[in-house]
Amino acid sequence: MEKKYWVPALEKANDVLLLIAEAPSSLKLIDLSKRLGINKSSMFSLLSTMEALEWVVREEDGTYSLGNRLGLIGNAFFKQFSLIDLFRKEASAVKLKLGETIQLAKLEQTDVLYLAKEEVPSPVRLASEPGKKFPAHSTALGKALLAMLPPDEFDRIYANETLEPCMTPYALKTKRELRSQLDAIRQNGYAFDLQEAVVGFCCVAAPVLNLRGEAVAAISCSMFQHVWEEKKELAIREICALAKRLSHGSLS
Incomplete structure (x- = not known):
């Protein structure tokens, strides 16, 4: 303005x-x-x-x-998203099966805005409270959503080659690195965050699509890095399946 x-x-x-x-x-x-x-x-x-x-x-x-x-x-804002109610219903069982926290977010320019999460008891509480924003390039949620953008839209919101801010030393630092990952994400249907948002945590995310095939949100599962290899394959399957169920109910 x-x-x-x-x-x-x-x-x-x-x-x-x-x-x-x-x-x-x-x-x-x-x-x-x-x-x-x-x-x-x-x-x-x-x-x-x-x-x-x-x-x-x-x-x-x-x-x-x-x-x-x-x-x-605040409540009126979140009530705009009927997807949240569906997420809470569907994700509650997935969080118990995985024993990990499940999150829902949408893209806002170069950030992801967290909308809801289904949390499991943990000695460490994730900072992804509803209303919180993180740089999209540093999160699995953000990368899953960015992968669904038209190329011209991606270039519009990422006008510079350098990516900022970098949340951890593991975060992507250039637009070229990000674009390369997005190509793989589109092929696989899911994205990873390997300690890029928070050191010690890894994450897998998948996009939620509307009837036009557009990404309206994404869901993710976050876990400690030391259990990542043990749970990664199960988490990929469960998150991709959950994303498909939510997509069927997403009309926006």
């Missing part, structure tokens, strides 16, 4: 909400003011307005947390 149409007050409100979301019930007005470089009177006006709109809640100790209205908006 051109800056001449920009509304600075909305940008400031957005910054406040993001900061509160990172540390709910931890920051007072003065803390928010200092961290964001917004003077106290302006911050007071912003917080008062957002409190009245139920975007934020002021706790008894003067700290702020997110309000109910944002919860309603």
Whole structure:
């Protein structure tokens, strides 16, 4: 968007909400003011307005947390995706069979946006919470979705040869490397992330297609690197089969 149409007050409100979301019930007005470089009177006006709109809640100790209205908006966002309900139903059995977490995401430019996950108990919790974004080139989910893009669309969103950011030392670093992998992904029907998003974790993903054969989302299974070779083949079969079942129910 051109800056001449920009509304600075909305940008400031957005910054406040993001900061509160990172540390709910931890920051007072003065803390928010200092961290964001917004003077106290302006911050007071912003917080008062957002409190009245139920975007934020002021706790008894003067700290702020997110309000109910944002919860309603968030739920409305995810309700747009009927695929999520189908995913939860179908993926619950797959996660038990594999003993690993199953994730659903969609592509947003050069990122993947996580929509839902079916999680198994683990001492390490994956950072792929619904609403979280990761660079598409560093995830199996992202690569499975990028492989389904028309070549001109791929070149549009990846205008530069260098891929950034690189989440780990194992991540792909150039568009040429990524394009080479996408060719193989299209042939195989699934994609891998070999410690590219998080060191110590490997992942397999497959695209979910609509009736026109377009990828509307992707699903993945993530696991510790030390069990990858043991479970890889079973995970490939289960994820590809799950993707086909979800594709049959995906009309968007």
